[in-house]
Amino acid sequence: MTRRWRISAVAAVAGLLVAGGELVTGSPGSAALLLAVFLLLAVVTSPLVFPRTVATGGDRPVIYWRPGCPYCLRLRTVLGPRAARFQWVDIWQDSEAAAIVRGIADGNETVPTVVIDGQGFVNPDPRWVKEKLQTA
Template sequence: MLRGWLLPGLFTTAGLLGAAGLFADGSTVGAVLVLPAFVAFAVVNSSLVFPPSLGAEEARRRSATDGRPVVYWRPGCRYCRRLRFTLGRDARRAHWVDIWRDPAAAAAVRAVADGNETVPTVVLADGRAQVNPDPEWVRGRL
């Protein structure tokens, strides 16, 4: 779970150090611009921009009940972020599972991605899976 916060932590630390250096050099305006930019990068690369993550079993159970797809993802993945932002508000209609939080989810992804943990992987209620799908394909399944 902590590795999902490594990249956001690095962005925040870099922003703090950069802003502190600019402030020490007398560039208050530069410091005020740099820090929020790095914090924004940290937020975009964190799990905060994704819907709440479920466990793999809970997501499968809910998908079987309501027919919505399960999206396996991990923090820092640019393809997951692209899918999330392209779907917009529709993203909340899918069941999102962080593979770094749930070993069963990582195993489910490996089972459909030739042994790799390639995300995003979308699994439909009928069991069909698509690795790194086109966001419009996912939108059509929602």
């Protein structure tokens, strides 16, 4: 569980340290701005921006992801509100999902891995996924 939040925690702590340094030098406006930027980074890299799904199943397309993955974040951003039409499974939280990804990605835990109609795609172009979702 802590591994999922590590990047976000580092960003938040770094923000506090940098903002504290700015406060010491007498720049409260700069400190507030830097703290806001670092806290935004902490939220964006956290599991909070992804739909929460643990188990696989059902007939919706599945996206396997993990926190801190920039490619997963890019896919999530491109899909926008349509992301909720997918089943998002965190491979760090679901060992069965990690095994499925390894089976698709030649033994690697490469994410995002998208499964549509039973066929797996490793790190597909986000625009392609969006198109595929519209035709499905």
